[in-house]
Amino acid sequence: MGPIAWDYYKTKSEIEFRVLENSVVIEKVQRLEGLVITYAGEEVEELSKTTIGVTNTGRTPILNKDVVQPLTLVFSAESKLIDAKVESSTPKDLGATLRLNKTSGAVNVDFPLLNPGDQFQISALAKSVKADFDVIGRIAGVGTFRLEKDLARVGTAKTIPWTIYPVGFFSLLLALVLCAGLRHMRAERRVKRALRRGSFSIPPLNSLNDCLKWIDRHFFFTTVKERRSFKEAVSTLTDQPNFTSAHEMEILRLAQISVESALSNFLPALIVAVISGLGFWYVWSNV
Numbered sequence: 001m002g003p004i005a006w007d008y009y010k011t012k013s014e015i016e017f018r019v020l021e022n023s024v025v026i027e028k029v030q031r032l033e034g035l036v037i038t039y040a041g042e043e044v045e046e047l048s049k050t051t052i053g054v055t056n057t058g059r060t061p062i063l064n065k066d067v068v069q070p071l072t073l074v075f076s077a078e079s080k081l082i083d084a085k086v087e088s089s090t091p092k093d094l095g096a097t098l099r100l101n102k103t104s105g106a107v108n109v110d111f112p113l114l115n116p117g118d119q120f121q122i123s124a125l126a127k128s129v130k131a132d133f134d135v136i137g138r139i140a141g142v143g144t145f146r147l148e149k150d151l152a153r154v155g156t157a158k159t160i161p162w163t164i165y166p167v168g169f170f171s172l173l174l175a176l177v178l179c180a181g182l183r184h185m186r187a188e189r190r191v192k193r194a195l196r197r198g199s200f201s202i203p204p205l206n207s208l209n210d211c212l213k214w215i216d217r218h219f220f221f222t223t224v225k226e227r228r229s230f231k232e233a234v235s236t237l238t239d240q241p242n243f244t245s246a247h248e249m250e251i252l253r254l255a256q257i258s259v260e261s262a263l264s265n266f267l268p269a270l271i272v273a274v275i276s277g278l279g280f281w282y283v284w285s286n287v
Helices: 002-010 164-197 208-218 224-234 243-261 266-286
Strands: 015-026 047-056 067-075 081-090 097-101 106-110 119-126 133-139 146-148
Touching: 002 164, 002 266, 067 119, 081 097, 106 119, 164 243, 164 266, 208 224, 208 243, 224 243
Parallel strands: 015 146
Antiparallel strands: 015 047, 047 119, 067 106, 067 133, 081 119, 097 106
């Protein structure tokens, strides 16, 4: 539960900026002599398009009122940014807007609401073969922004958090414990049903020591403390040959009291099953 809680806390609020595409539209070596290319009235010798995906990868919505310092993409001077626009968004009515400052190469990003999983894509045009940028801003609840510029990782498997390893180990361990718990539940049900129907039988036991060993074997579904109380009560009986026949009724009465007062195995098994299932779900959802 600890690693899951840590991962939940760590990723409670998070925004990811990922470069989805970086393509060269115009390159100097491809220029023909006497050919002049302009964009919005501005002559360009090189032109590249960079598509950036902005996603709320956290678990909580981010509201406009949470923005303390505007979210800004700052492009380097070498990038020579000339235009930027929102190309698409999910959902379509997300309402993200941009404010471009060509002089500083900064793009201010604004949105009314960014729910978990919401995404929009920014297309940035630069008078260079590649646009480089950083992200600055302050948003309540968001520590650092996740910035991924490596195109080689786009479309590959998502990053697996380290927390799945301890969670997976303990979930498997709890599953094995649950298997043992199911065995205890079956034995508990069988003994209780036999006692209730009056069909519970005690095997021939030749001594007190045999009886104590039988209690450990047959009532393994009870706790150590509960078995100890049962054995202490039986130990008050006189040890003699044919121990069962001499004390059968008393042993049966003590067994009835011990089983009826014992804690049921159902609730612990249910708790173990829920925690183990939660752990397996966490591992499955992160691989």
